[in-house]
Amino acid sequence: MIRNFVRVNLVALGLLVGPATAEESFIVVQSTTSTQNSGLLDYILPGFEAETGIDVRVVAVGTGQAIRNAVNGDGDVLLVHSKQAEDQFVADGWGVERFDVMYNDFVLVGPKSDPAKVKGSTDIVAALTAVWDTQTPFASRGDDSGTHKAEMQHWQATGIDPTNASGEWYRETGSGMGATLNVASGMDAYVMTDRATWLSFGNRGNLEVLVERDPRLFNQYGVILVSPEKHPGVRSAAGQRFIDWLTGPDGQTAIESYKLDGQQLFFPNAK
Incomplete structure (x- = not known):
């Protein structure tokens, strides 16, 4: 460090x-x-x-x-x-x-209470659609990083533009992965992260991996x-x-x- x-x-x-x-x-x-x-x-x-x-x-x-x-x-x-x-x-x-x-791969993490009911899913597009439907807090890097680019590709596949809700349930941090995970932990929000950063992240709070193993999450x-x-x-x-x-x-x-x-x-x- x-x-x-x-x-x-x-x-x-x-x-x-x-x-x-x-x-x-x-x-x-x-x-x-x-x-x-x-x-x-x-x-x-x-x-x-x-x-x-x-x-x-x-x-x-x-x-x-x-x-x-x-x-x-x-x-x-x-x-x-x-x-x-x-x-x-x-x-x-x-x-x-x-x-x-x-x-490695990306994963979707979120609060253990899982208000969007996506835990165990292997379909990232369906999971993001469920997050949209429930208007559950979602933390995005919003920084044109590789992770952010991948996230936006999956949102595009849903036909939804989450940035229309920017500042509401959809929060763009403009920060790195660690800082964005900290925001998600503090908000009990969903967030997409690379698995390596997640495994090395200490401040998980109530967050856990909910969606993984979709081939589209290859990184x-x-x-x-x-x-x-x-x-x-x-x-x-x-x-x-x-x-x-x-x-x-x-x-x-x-x-x-x-x-x-x-x-x-x-x-x-x-x-």
């Missing part, structure tokens, strides 16, 4: 992103809050850093913001979870090539080298080395071995 706080604030101060050096002794990775909140990167990065001598400095924000940061040249590698947006990032020339890294992560043609300052050699490690045997084994209370949070699937 302290390590990531220092990294993020150094980047905010403009001390990490600069011209590439011959040594390329560090890289900046624009990543998601789920990789931070879950503890994954703090677990796997020391292995890469010890092996290569390359320091990895992480900026953990929502996927949408991470992509915008990368477009602006504020980073060398993008590690996020919204495949459509990632593919567009590459198609627009901002990234070199996208690679699958790992996956894929990808990694992309920021284009050195668009941004000549990109540390492309070190960045590619990180990608090769992350998608290779060492990185994939490290991801697979990360567990919390005996539960695996991410499942490697690099090709």
Whole structure:
């Protein structure tokens, strides 16, 4: 936690992103809050850093913001979870090539009293429709993150626009997953979260997992080298080395071995 706080604030101060050096002794990775909140990167990065001598400095924000940061040249590698947006990032020339890294899934959590009566359902669209029908409090990240993008795709499938009730039963936090879960816990609200963040979240209050195992809740992560043609300052050699490690045997084994209370949070699937 302290390590990531220092990294993020150094980047905010403009001390990490600069011209590439011959040594390329560090890289900046624009990543998601789920990789931070879950503890994954703090677990796997020391292995890469010890092996290569390359320091990895992480900026953990929502996927949408991470992509915008990368477009602006504020980073060398993008590690996020919204495949459509990632593919567009590459198609627009901002990234070199996208690679699958790992996956987990999203879950819908909510109060144990379950006023929408969705517990045990494996149909996220039907569950959201029930939340709408009962006007039960729902906390949304509302921040263009990968989780928020996925949530809105499921709302779109219901034919309902929940933002019409923004500020009423539908609350948009504009914050990361941990902060949004805190809001949901305080409100006894429904909320969609990635499973890894949920498993590592401490302030659950009356919340529990109610809807899961719908194939539409699949959550894929990808990694992309920021284009050195668009941004000549990109540390492309070190960045590619990180990608090769992350998608290779060492990185994939490290991801697979990360567990919390005996539960695996991410499942490697690099090709």
